[in-house]
Amino acid sequence: MPTIKEKSKKLPVTKEGMAVLTGIDVLPVNSVLDKTFEKMYKFHYTTGPFLLPVKSGSLDWVILNNDTTVQKVRVIIYKCPVGTVKVQVSPGPIIVTLKPKESSHNANTYVEGYPYEVVVECNSQLIFPYVSVWPGNYGVVIPGTGINSASFIRMLP
Numbered sequence: 001m002p003t004i005k006e007k008s009k010k011l012p013v014t015k016e017g018m019a020v021l022t023g024i025d026v027l028p029v030n031s032v033l034d035k036t037f038e039k040m041y042k043f044h045y046t047t048g049p050f051l052l053p054v055k056s057g058s059l060d061w062v063i064l065n066n067d068t069t070v071q072k073v074r075v076i077i078y079k080c081p082v083g084t085v086k087v088q089v090s091p092g093p094i095i096v097t098l099k100p101k102e103s104s105h106n107a108n109t110y111v112e113g114y115p116y117e118v119v120v121e122c123n124s125q126l127i128f129p130y131v132s133v134w135p136g137n138y139g140v141v142i143p144g145t146g147i148n149s150a151s152f153i154r155m156l157p
Contacts, residue, residue: 041121044155049115060107065098067126
């Protein structure tokens, strides 16, 4: 029976500013894990549930601060198995501090076939989130999986 040769595990060459897969224990620059769970944000946005397709390499989120002031943004990813309560997934709630016009991202691998939700909490309406799914370890988006800022839904208190 023929076998498939294992492909080289070389990571692609990336350019400065290109999004790449991060380890589950690696946080974006200028960010910390949030263990307080305080209600300190004025605006709360959600992607709503979406499925990770087959052959998903990673789930990536990007935050852009279009405000003129430094902003702190909390990002939480939930796994939403059908018939059960949603649960936070690793690395947990992340608080990112962004300078004006600065962006940040995080990409991690999650189990495909489950619904997920990305929640973004912030104090400015000039924070623009984006979520996408990649087939591999760097920023090539699987067509149809991008969730842009206009698609996020504001959660009411």
